[in-house]
Amino acid sequence: MKALIGALGVAAGFLALSVAFAQPQKPEKVSTAPMAYDPAIYAELGKAPEKARNRPNPLQNDPDAVAAGAILFEQHCAECHGDVAEGTRKGPSLLVPEVQNAPPGAIFWLLTNGVVRKKMPVWSKLPEPQRWQLVRYIKSLGGPAAPAESPAPKP
Amino acid sequence: MSSICRFGVLGSFFLCLVLFSFPPATSAQENPYIVAYDHYLEEPGNLEIEYFSTFGTQRGGNDFHAFWVEFEYGATAWWTTEFYLDGQTTFGDSTLFTGYRWENRFRLLKQEHFINPVLYVEYEHTSGADKILKEVEGHDVESDYEEPNALLRKEHDQEMELKLLLSGTHKGWNFVENTIATKNLSNVPWEFGYALGASRPLALKASAKRCSFCRQNFIAGVEMYGGLGDRYSFGLNNTSHYLAPVVAWNLPSDWTLRLSAGFGLNDQSHRFLLRWGVSREVPGFGSMVSRFFGGRK
Numbered sequence: 001m002k003a004l005i006g007a008l009g010v011a012a013g014f015l016a017l018s019v020a021f022a023q024p025q026k027p028e029k030v031s032t033a034p035m036a037y038d039p040a041i042y043a044e045l046g047k048a049p050e051k052a053r054n055r056p057n058p059l060q061n062d063p064d065a066v067a068a069g070a071i072l073f074e075q076h077c078a079e080c081h082g083d084v085a086e087g088t089r090k091g092p093s094l095l096v097p098e099v100q101n102a103p104p105g106a107i108f109w110l111l112t113n114g115v116v117r118k119k120m121p122v123w124s125k126l127p128e129p130q131r132w133q134l135v136r137y138i139k140s141l142g143g144p145a146a147p148a149e150s151p152a153p154k155p
Numbered sequence: 156m157s158s159i160c161r162f163g164v165l166g167s168f169f170l171c172l173v174l175f176s177f178p179p180a181t182s183a184q185e186n187p188y189i190v191a192y193d194h195y196l197e198e199p200g201n202l203e204i205e206y207f208s209t210f211g212t213q214r215g216g217n218d219f220h221a222f223w224v225e226f227e228y229g230a231t232a233w234w235t236t237e238f239y240l241d242g243q244t245t246f247g248d249s250t251l252f253t254g255y256r257w258e259n260r261f262r263l264l265k266q267e268h269f270i271n272p273v274l275y276v277e278y279e280h281t282s283g284a285d286k287i288l289k290e291v292e293g294h295d296v297e298s299d300y301e302e303p304n305a306l307l308r309k310e311h312d313q314e315m316e317l318k319l320l321l322s323g324t325h326k327g328w329n330f331v332e333n334t335i336a337t338k339n340l341s342n343v344p345w346e347f348g349y350a351l352g353a354s355r356p357l358a359l360k361a362s363a364k365r366c367s368f369c370r371q372n373f374i375a376g377v378e379m380y381g382g383l384g385d386r387y388s389f390g391l392n393n394t395s396h397y398l399a400p401v402v403a404w405n406l407p408s409d410w411t412l413r414l415s416a417g418f419g420l421n422d423q424s425h426r427f428l429l430r431w432g433v434s435r436e437v438p439g440f441g442s443m444v445s446r447f448f449g450g451r452k
Contacts, residue, residue, distance in 0.1 A: 059360075067363035075407070076184070079438045090200075090442075113266040116232040119199045124267050125184050127327045127359035130371070 034087035042098035044118075048109040055105035059132045069137025072130055076123070085141055091120070100142030104135045111135070185411045187403035189430050190290060191331045191352035191378045194271040194322035196262055197229030202440035207413075207432035209287055211425045216301030219245045221253075221286040228440065233262040243286045249304045254281030254312075256289075260320070268323070275318035275333075283310030288428065290316070292337050293346025293385045296395045296423035313340040327359045329376075344386035352378035354401065367406055374403045378415070381424075395424035409435050 035041070059065040073085070080091030087093030094100075099107065111131045114122035123131060186193050189207065197203055205225040212218050221243035230236050239256040256279040263272045284307035286300055300307075315338050322331040335348035354376025362369045381396030383389060399417035406412070410433065417428035 064363035068361040071363070071365060072361050114232060116262060116265055119232050121198050121229075121232050122195065122262075122267055124324050125186070125193075125195045125329075127356055127371075129360040133361055 034082065035089055035092050037093075037096070039098065041092045041118075042096065044115050044120075045098060045102045045106045045110055048103075048106040052109040053103045053105045055108065057104040057108070057132050057135055059129065059136055060104075062133075062136070065133045065136040066140045068130075069133035069135070069140075072126070072134050073137050076126070077134070080119075085138065094138050095141055097142075099138065104132075104139060107135045107138060108132060184405055185374075185403055185413070185434065186329055186352075186354050187374050187376050187401040187413050187415070188331065188350075188352045188354065188378050189399075189401060189413060189415045189432060190288075190380045190397075191333055191350040192260070192273070192275065192318070192320045192322070193324075193329055193331050193352075194262065194273045194320060196232065196235040196260060196273075197227050198438075199229045199232050200439055200441035201229050202437040203227040203434055204437065205432060205434035207287070207430065210429040211286065211288065211300075212427045213300055213425065214297060217245050217247045219243055219286050219300070221288070223287050223289070225434075235260045239289075241281060241285050241287050243284060243304075245284075245286075245304050251282075251284060251304055251308060253285035253287075253308075254279065256281070269325075270321050270323045273320040273322070275316075275320055277314075277316040277318075279312070279314050279316065281312050281314075283307040283312065285312075288425075290335055290348055290350065291380050291382050291395055291397065292316075292335050292348030293382050294388070294393050295348075295382050296393060297419070297425050298423075300425075314338065315340065328353060328355045346385045347383040347389065348381065349383060350378060350380035352376060352401075354403075365407055367408075372405050372407070374405070376401050381420070393423060394421075396420040397424055397428060399428070399430075411435070 073081075074083070077085070077091075080088060081094055082088045082091075085094035087095075108131055110120075111123045111126075111134060113124075114120045116122065123134075126134070186195070203225070205227065207223050207225070209221045210218070211221065221241070223239050223241045225237055225239050227235060227237040237256075237258040237260075239258070241253045241255065242251060243253055244250040256277055258275065258277040261274045261276075263274055284304050317336045317338075319334045320331065321333070322329065324330075329352075331350070331352040333350040335350070337346045337348070339346075354374050356371050357373045357375060358370035361371050366372070377398065377400050379396070379398045381391075382394035384392065384394060396419070397417040398420055399415045401413065401415040404412045413430075413432040413434075415428075415430040417425075417430065419426050419428075
C-alpha cells in the first residue's frame with residue numbers, strides 16, 4: 001500500500017512539473033486569438049539548404065494529393081495551425097505569403113526537421129509521400145500554382 | 156475485495172473515463188514497437204494514455220499476465236516524460252501491483268539526421284514480482300520468475316536506467332537500436348542490454364478518403380531484445396533473448412492498437428510472450444489542465 005501511495009504521489013508531482021514546464025514563464029492575458037503576425041516566425045523556412053529548397057514535389061501532378069493532404073492536415077496539423085491553417089495561439093498561420101510563396105522543398109524540409117526549440121515537432125515519422133501530400137495541401141490554400149513553385153519532375 | 160482489486164477496478168474506470176471523454180482531434184502515427192524506442196517524441200502539450208499486456212509462458216512455474224498503464228506527456232518538442240504503473244497476475248497464484256517507473260526522453264539534436272540520438276533516463280521502483288519485461292537486461296532469465304508471488308514481492312528494486320536510443324527513417328523504413336545500461340541503487344553492478352527494431356507502413360501514400368482499413372494505417376515490423384550481462388560478466392552467457400514480429404494499427408479515431416508475438420531464442424528465455432496494447436492521444440492536455448487551474452486560456 002505504501003508503494004501505491006508513493007506511486008500516486010510521484011504521478012501527481014510528475015503531472016504538475018511537466019504541465020508547469022510546458023507553460024510560458026510570463027503571465028499572459030487571456031486570449032483565444034491566433035498568434036500575432038511576426039515575420040521572424042517564418043524565418044525558419046529560409047534556413048532550408050539550397051538543395052532542399054530546390055527539390056520539386058514528386059506528387060505535383062497527383063490528382064489525389066490535395067485531398068489526401070487535407071485529411072493528413074486535419075489529423076496532424078490543425079490542432080496547432082487551425083482547421084484551415086489560419087493559425088491559433090499555438091501555431092502560426094500558413095496562409096501568409098511567407099509560406100504560400102515558399103518553394104515546396106522548403107516547406108517539406110521544415111516538416112521533416114521541425115523547429116523543436118519552438119514547439120514544432122519533427123514530422124519525419126510520416127512517410128515522405130505523405131509529407132509531400134501535406135505540402136500540396138498547404139500550397140493549395142493560397143490559390144492555384146504559386147509563382148515560386150517548381151515544376152513537377154519528369155517521370 | 157482487496158485493496159489491489161479496488162485499485163484495479165477504480166483505475167480501469169478512471170482510465171476508461173479519461174479515454175472516452177476527450178473528443179478525437181488528432182490521429183497518432185505510432186510505430187509498432189513495444190520494447191524498442193524510436194526517436195519520435197510526444198507532441199508538446201499532448202498526453203498519450205496507453206495500456207499494455209504481456210502474456211508469458213513459464214517453465215517450472217505458472218504462466219503469467221503482466222500489465223502496465225503509461226501516461227506519456229510531451230513537455231516540449233525535445234522532452235517527453237512518462238509515468239508507468241505495473242501489475243501482474245500469475246495464474247494459480249495472485250494478482251498484485253508491482254511498482255512504478257518515471258521515464259524521460261531527451262532529443263539531443265535540433266534537426267533530423269541519418270541517425271538521431273535520444274537520451275533516455277528512467278527511475279524505477281518495482282518489486283521482484285514485476286513481470287512486464289519492458290526491457291531485458293543483465294542476466295534476466297526465465298527462471299527468475301518461477302518463484303511464487305509471495306516470495307518475489309519481498310524483493311524491492313530501485314534502479315536508474317539509461318538508454319541511448321538511435322533511430323532513423325529512410326524510404327519509409329524505420330530502424331532503431333537501443334543500448335541499455337541499468338544500475339540498481341543498492342550494491343549491484345551495472346547491467347546491460349539491447350533492443351533492435353525495424354518497421355514500415357504497408358503503404359507510404361495516404362489515401363484521399365478517410366478509412367480505418369487503409370494500408371497506410373498499418374505498420375508492421377520486427378524487434379529483437381535481450382540482455383548482455385553485467386559489468387563483471389559482459390556477454391551472452393546466461394542471458395535471454397527474444398525475436399518478435401510486431402504490428403500497429405493507427406485508427407483515424409485516435410486509437411492505436413499494437414500486437415507482438417515474441418519467441419524466446421535460447422533456453423534461458425520464456426518460450427513465448429504475447430503482448431498487445433491500446434493507446435489514445437489526448438491533444439492539448441497541458442492547456443486543459445492549465446485552464447482548469449485558472450491559467451492561460
